[in-house]
Amino acid sequence: MKLNVNALGTFYEMAREGAGLAATRLNSMSEFDSRVKVTRLHFTHRSEIRNELDDGGEKVGIRVTMDGELSGTSLLLFDHESALSVAGTLVDDVDDEATNELATSAIVELCHIMNSGFVDGWADVLQAEIDVSAPEYVIGDTATAFIDEDEFTNMHEELALVFQSQIETTGTEFGFEHYLIPEHDSISRLFETQTDDEGIEYEKLAGFDQMAQHGATRVAENLTRMTNIEMGVDIRRINFISLDAIPETVPNEPLVSVAFSFSGTLGGYLLFLFDPKSANELVAATVGESPGGGLGAFEQDAIKELSNVMTSGLLDGWANMLDATIDHSTPAYSHDMGAAVVDPLIVGLSEVQEFAFVFDTRIHAVDREFDVDIYAIPDESDLEAALDRLDARRIDESLEHDVEETEFEAREFDADLVEEIAAGTFEEVEDL
Amino acid sequence: MKTFDFGDDEAESTREERLVGVSGYHVTSEGETLIAYGLGACIAIALWDTDSTVGALAHTLLPRQDKGLGASSGKYVDAAIQTMLREMVEAGAGYSTIEARLVGGADIFELKALGKGVGTKNVAVAREELDRLDVPIVAEATGGEHGRTVEFDTATGRLEVTTAHADDVEVL
Structure with missing residues (x-):
């Protein structure tokens, strides 16, 4: 199966519009003033889907199975x-648990109507019948309450495709997510009918992602060694997204960020985002506590150097995998609103593409509040060309090589280098 | 169980605040507060008719439509200005009493790959296009190295600009 970017774009827009329709229907039926916060088309390991459904406490909603041209599971969860709150706006008699018959009926009815619009939209685009089961009321705080083992088995093990939309409301705390999880065989058939020979081979993308996963793990290990803070990979996924929607995926709060451009066989941008507390912890763990507790020039240079080490590790792994050369720029630092630091990179890519595959990684500390989000956004045409040339055997070879040679240890964090960067004498990598 | 009348799925929301995302624009005669978060190199173009209080806000990404991809009017500075002006007049605004304010166009990162002055180009094209269409720019908060958020109350015309680095709100 080949993933054609135009077909992916159509499916992405379909999901986004479907979520908008669901939000409008929610507004019509309740007192809420809701909107789609973000729609994502993820390629992720199926265990990540399980983790996400396990996270965040109890959820209530419906599960619907689909059959026909599009087979899979649709989950609408508050x-x-x-x-x-929703049940309270629909019926007068709601118990504290929202489990009495009136409350559950109201939630099922609302979710069913929201979901119908979504599925009807897909059927229109595909010009095909999609059979939908009766909605099943679901409640729980673990993934098994929403998806059974058979459904997990029907997903692609390494790179399951998931459409996910969040709806938010104005003025109130509100949590609603819609998951559309197609069966892999179904999505394969869909792409075969919607695309020609152009596109990214699914299995090559899966292989590349496997390598990226491995690289992220090594970066986390590397960070652990540099900081003595035990780090792990929390999230790993490929997010296919409209460029103009990327800022909405970033927290709307001040973040410390370090950006790189990279070029060669594969071009694009790499962005590291730290909340200020995590940035301070990182500095304290590597070069010591700063006197004022803030992020002065020296601390900023330490963050840049740490990001530089991580960038070298990630991109060297990619270059090795693709048997290619990837150079990267010197780090550019900013401390600003999350959306504001992403938007220059989007502007840079928007002149040549509308959508992007964003390699989204979160590395977090095991026993404290500390994490770093890494967004790698390759030039889409470069990625397609690079993966087209990728020999499947090379994936296994690269993974073996990486285990043996520990290439991510090639560049160690060096406090002296921080001084050099601060003094403007650091010239190891050429500015692109 | 209450019963529901869905009416038109595309019906306008009655919300008082509306987020205008990247590549989006919105024209209103309902006195809504229009918000654009986290402007970096992007620029927000706020148009307001002082007589009718019809207002509009665009969150634009690139300077000119003829050099870009896609058909979204809110994505391009020139197309957004033209589209918003047309829709404002359709909504009851008088063309001659429309004023413009510009916010954003910062250069957040020094990356050569981004080219010099990405944000500056957006601001320059906005000025050119508004001048060409005889719409006066009454205030600007543009350029610099920091991101901005805009809250534009179309009922009063008050436009607030906040940044991550200053406690004070700038009113344009």
Whole structure:
């Protein structure tokens, strides 16, 4: 199966519009003033889907199975408090748990109507019949309450495709997520009918992602060694997204960020985002506590150097995998609103593409509040060309090589280098 | 169980605040507060008719439509200005009493790959296009190295600009 970017774009827009329709229907039926916060088309390991459904407390909603041209599972889930609020606007008699018959009926009815619009939209685009089961009321705080083992088995093991939309409301805390999880065989058939020979081979993308996963793990290990803070990979996924929607995926709060451009066989941008507390912890763990507790020039240079080490590790792994050369720029630092630091990179890519594959990684500390988000956004045409040339055997070879040679240890964090960067004498990598 | 009348799925929301995302624009005669978060190199173009209080806000990404991809009017500075002016007049605005304010166009990162002055180009094209269409620019908060958020109350015309680095709100 080949993933054609135009077909992916159509499916992405379909999901986004479907979520908008669901939000409008929610507004019509309740007192809420809701909108789609973000729609994502993820390629992710199926265990990540399980982790996400396990996270965030009790959820309430419906599950619907689809058959026909598009087979899979549609889940509409409110967090518990939001379910109570929604039920309260629909019926007068709602118990604290929202589990009495009136409350559950109201939630099922609302979710069913929201979901119908979504599925009807897909059927229109595909010009095909999609059979939908009766909605099943679901409630729970673990993934098994929403998806059974058979459904997990029907996903692609390494790179399951998921459409996910979040709806938010104005003025109130509100949690609602829609998941559309197609069966892999179904999505394969869909792409075969919607695309020609152009596109990215699915299995090559899966292989590349496997390598990226491995690289992220090594970066986390590398960070652990540099900081003595035990780090792990929390999220790994490929997010296919409209460029103009990327800022909405970033927290709307001040973040410390370091950006790189990279070029060669594969071009694009790499962005590291730290919340200020994590940035301070990182500096304290590597070069010591700063006197003022803030992020002065020296601390900023330390963050840049740490990001530089991580960038070398990630991109060297990619270059090795693709048997290619990838150079990267010197780090550019900013401390600003999340959306504002992403938007220059989007502007840079928007002149040549509308959508992007964003390699999204979160590395977090095991026993404390500390994490770093890494967004790698390759030039889409470069990625397609690079993966087209990728020999499947090379994936295994690269993974073996990486285990043996530990290439991510090639560049160690060096406090002296921080001084050099601060003094403007650091010239190891050429500015692109 | 209450019963529901869905009416038109595309019906306008009655919300008082509306987020205008990247490549989006919105024209209103309902006095809504229009918000654009986290402007970096992007620029927000706020248009307001002082008589009718019809207002509009665009969150634009690139300077000119003829050099870009896609058909979204809110994505391009020139197309957004033209589209918003047309829709404002259709909504009851008088063309001659429309004023413009510009916010954003910062250069957040020094990356050569981004080219010099990405944000500056957006601001320059906005000025050119508004001048060509005889719409006066009454205030600007543009350029610099920091991101901005805009809250534009179309009922009063008050436009607030906040940044991550200053506690004070700038009113344009």
